[in-house]
Amino acid sequence: MLSSQTVRISLVFVAVALVSLLFADIAITASNPWRDLGNFFLGVVTPNFFSSEGLMTALLRTVAFAFVGVALGSVCGFILSLVYRFLPVRIFCAFVRAIHELFWALIFLQFFGFHPLTGVLAIAIPYSGIFAKVYSEILDETDPEPGRLLPPGTGVIAAFLYTRIPDCWVQLRTYTAYRLECGLRSSAILGFVGLPTLGFYLESSFSQGLYSDAGAMLILFYVLIATMPLWVRPKLLPVYILGAPFFLGEGLPIVWGNVERFFTEDIVPSPLRDGEGLSGMIPWLSDLMVNEAMPGIWNTVILTQIALVVTGILTLLAFPLISNHFGGPVRRTTGHVFLVIVRSTPEYILAYILLQLWGPSMLPAVVALALHNGGIIGHLIGRQTNSIHLRPDAPTGFNRYSWELVPRVYRSFLAFLFYRWEIIMRETAILGILGIYTLGFFVDSAIQNIRFDRAMVLILITALLNIGVDALGRYIRRRLALQTMPTC
Amino acid sequence: MSGFDLSGLTASFGGKRVIGPLSLSVKQGEQVALVGKSGAGKSTLIRLIHERVNRESSLVPQDLGLVNALPVFHNVFMGQLDKHSTWYNILTLIRPRSGDRDNVRELMKALGMAEKLWLPTASLSGGQRQRVAIARALYRNAPVLLADEPISALDGPMAHQVMGLLKERFQTSVIALHDIEIALEYCNRIVGVQDGQIVLDESSERLSATDITSLY
Numbered sequence: 001m002l003s004s005q006t007v008r009i010s011l012v013f014v015a016v017a018l019v020s021l022l023f024a025d026i027a028i029t030a031s032n033p034w035r036d037l038g039n040f041f042l043g044v045v046t047p048n049f050f051s052s053e054g055l056m057t058a059l060l061r062t063v064a065f066a067f068v069g070v071a072l073g074s075v076c077g078f079i080l081s082l083v084y085r086f087l088p089v090r091i092f093c094a095f096v097r098a099i100h101e102l103f104w105a106l107i108f109l110q111f112f113g114f115h116p117l118t119g120v121l122a123i124a125i126p127y128s129g130i131f132a133k134v135y136s137e138i139l140d141e142t143d144p145e146p147g148r149l150l151p152p153g154t155g156v157i158a159a160f161l162y163t164r165i166p167d168c169w170v171q172l173r174t175y176t177a178y179r180l181e182c183g184l185r186s187s188a189i190l191g192f193v194g195l196p197t198l199g200f201y202l203e204s205s206f207s208q209g210l211y212s213d214a215g216a217m218l219i220l221f222y223v224l225i226a227t228m229p230l231w232v233r234p235k236l237l238p239v240y241i242l243g244a245p246f247f248l249g250e251g252l253p254i255v256w257g258n259v260e261r262f263f264t265e266d267i268v269p270s271p272l273r274d275g276e277g278l279s280g281m282i283p284w285l286s287d288l289m290v291n292e293a294m295p296g297i298w299n300t301v302i303l304t305q306i307a308l309v310v311t312g313i314l315t316l317l318a319f320p321l322i323s324n325h326f327g328g329p330v331r332r333t334t335g336h337v338f339l340v341i342v343r344s345t346p347e348y349i350l351a352y353i354l355l356q357l358w359g360p361s362m363l364p365a366v367v368a369l370a371l372h373n374g375g376i377i378g379h380l381i382g383r384q385t386n387s388i389h390l391r392p393d394a395p396t397g398f399n400r401y402s403w404e405l406v407p408r409v410y411r412s413f414l415a416f417l418f419y420r421w422e423i424i425m426r427e428t429a430i431l432g433i434l435g436i437y438t439l440g441f442f443v444d445s446a447i448q449n450i451r452f453d454r455a456m457v458l459i460l461i462t463a464l465l466n467i468g469v470d471a472l473g474r475y476i477r478r479r480l481a482l483q484t485m486p487t488c
Numbered sequence: 489m490s491g492f493d494l495s496g497l498t499a500s501f502g503g504k505r506v507i508g509p510l511s512l513s514v515k516q517g518e519q520v521a522l523v524g525k526s527g528a529g530k531s532t533l534i535r536l537i538h539e540r541v542n543r544e545s546s547l548v549p550q551d552l553g554l555v556n557a558l559p560v561f562h563n564v565f566m567g568q569l570d571k572h573s574t575w576y577n578i579l580t581l582i583r584p585r586s587g588d589r590d591n592v593r594e595l596m597k598a599l600g601m602a603e604k605l606w607l608p609t610a611s612l613s614g615g616q617r618q619r620v621a622i623a624r625a626l627y628r629n630a631p632v633l634l635a636d637e638p639i640s641a642l643d644g645p646m647a648h649q650v651m652g653l654l655k656e657r658f659q660t661s662v663i664a665l666h667d668i669e670i671a672l673e674y675c676n677r678i679v680g681v682q683d684g685q686i687v688l689d690e691s692s693e694r695l696s697a698t699d700i701t702s703l704y
Contacts, residue, residue, distance in 0.1 A: 143553075143555075145549070145551060145553035146553045146554065146555045146566070148553070149547055149549065149553045149566075149624075150566060150569055150570070151567065151568065151569060151570040151571075151628055151630075152542055152543050152570065153543075153570035154569040154570045155569070155570075155573075155574040155577070157574045157577075157578070158569050158572075158574050158577035158578070159569065161577070161578060161581055162555065162558070162562065162566055162569060162577070162581065163555055163566070166555050166556075166557035166558045166562075167555055167556065167557055169557055170557070
């Protein structure tokens with residue numbers, strides 16, 4: 001077994017996670033965590049849909065922000081995908097998508113304030129980068145032969161529309177629809193920084209201990225996502241996209257003076273602003289690195305590595321829940337419901353809930369990241385096992401699991417896991433806003449203290465860290481010859 | 489110009505020469521059948537000729553090169569994308585003009601599949617797909633036809649019907665064929681290819697089926 005490359009790399013990652021565990025702050029600090037958890041579940045099973053009109057408004061706003069943001073992102077992403085072969089475009093896209101939606105929201109909040117544009121751009125900008133990459137990959141895979149057969153002198157646009165787009169139209173549409181689901185999640189969590197979406201509602205319900213209201217919100221959110229195939233119809237899309245901008249809410253007007261001040265003063269490093277010149281930059285930067293960036297990076301990496309391995313373990317435990325190779329229809333239905341719930345809940349919301357219940361430490365973050373990502377990969381792997389045909393006399397039970405199925409899906413399991421490595425890191429950084437000492441914590445504190453220059457440097461560092469992990473993940477996948485489809 | 493005179497045709501694959509060096513000259517009015525064993529280099533030769541005379545030729549490649557998601561009409565219309573403005577082509581993609589529809593329908597009727605005009609080519613059978621590629625070449629209406637096994641998936645009567653149509657529409661053509669009878673019947677010049685070289689070049693009146701069989 002040790003001679004297998006995939007097993008060796010897995011063991012390396014498990015070892016790194018175990019070492020990280022020694023340094024991690026894993027604890028339950030709440031005085032009565034189980035009672036709180038019990039109250040929360042009681043709230044979920046006794047949802048209160050009618051407590052206020054706020055819930056329906058928040059739901060409407062969530063959908064509106066998702067539609068406008070994703071539509072804008074997909075248009076920009078499509079245009080970028082046409083020039084994606086140019087290195088500067090690739091670098092630009094990698095950079096904008098390495099910064100999490102919430103960080104973008106935090107940046108825009110500083111100068112646009114609570115204007116709808118903040119939420120729209122926070123989704124549209126990182127999504128443009130992601131769309132550009134995936135669209136260009138899809139376009140690259142179209143059959144080049146029909147294009148070669150066109151009469152010479154055919155216009156570039158006509159050639160593109162006749163020979164490239166029809167060939168990959170289905171993939172483009174499927175991916176965009178899938179991104180819309182991601183957009184709903186992104187839109188929901190924008191509420192945590194004060195935009196009028198579901199996250200805002202959840203936070204205020206929780207802080208008042210109104211668990212039934214929070215439960216109602218979660219249930220509505222699951223229903224919204226689970227019924228997407230019913231209400232997201234090609235014929236209705238133009239209606240949604242044209243209508244959505246009118247449901248973003250008024251927000252507060254943009255003060256253009258703030259915009260100007262943000263770019264000309266706020267984000268200029270303070271030594272430069274105060275006229276200390278470049279000599280003042282070195283102590284400023286080293287103070288920032290030693291006291292904020294380094295601890296932030298250290299905690300982000302540790303938490304990411306632990307969460308990655310726990311995600312893997314959870315995936316391997318979860319995929320049999322929906323696999324046709326085990327048990328009966330009742331178990332599979334329960335399995336499906338469980339996986340839909342954990343993968344539909346944004347990790348940020350899971351982490352928020354667990355943090356409220358268990359108190360601040362890395363534990364809620366690890367569990368939230370592992371549940372959400374394990375749910376996504378477990379679902380994909382479980383579906384994959386359903387296309388495997390076993391010989392009629394194949395062993396059953398645990399032997400079937402360990403001898404027949406796991407060896408067959410292990411490579412794609414690793415492919416998905418390494419694909420999501422960068423996503424897990426991006427989320428880990430952002431969970432800092434909830435009070436875990438990852439990079440997001442230091443970004444958030446810098447913003448609270450109105451030190452935007454520091455916040456911008458920290459966001460830049462976070463982006464570079466994500467780009468680095470993304471490159472490493474891709475390197476490992478290439479070395480092991482693992483292939484995968486994009487997931488969000 | 490509608491004939492061509494090419495020399496120094498060569499092609500290598502993985503460092504091994506598969507074609508040539510050879511010369512081929514085709515005059516206007518010559519309908520050339522390329523015959524020879526599979527792997528002799530017929531397809532490569534067609535591809536080489538197409539690279540040199542692209543602008544003047546209608547090509548039917550062996551793998552057809554259809555856009556599977558588009559209906560028959562659009563796959564055929566693609567043969568004349570260079571004749572219209574970009575706007576016209578975009579509008580046609582959304583809603584074809586009745587004049588164009590009639591032209592393409594007429595063409596598909598001659599190929600015995602007028603009723604399939606609006607079906608995506610992905611849903612067609614092999615023989616039907618082949619006829620769509622042929623229709624595209626006919627619609628392109630270039631002076632020279634280059635076709636690589638254009639009737640390999642067609643049954644007897646349909647094969648004759650298609651070959652008759654090609655003979656009638658293209659004065660000058662180079663068609664790779666494996667059916668010797670068909671080659672003799674519809675082409676006026678036979679070129680035999682063996683190991684990447686031309687080993688036979690004769691007008692079809694002076695050949696019989698047995699003369700060609702020796703190539704196989």
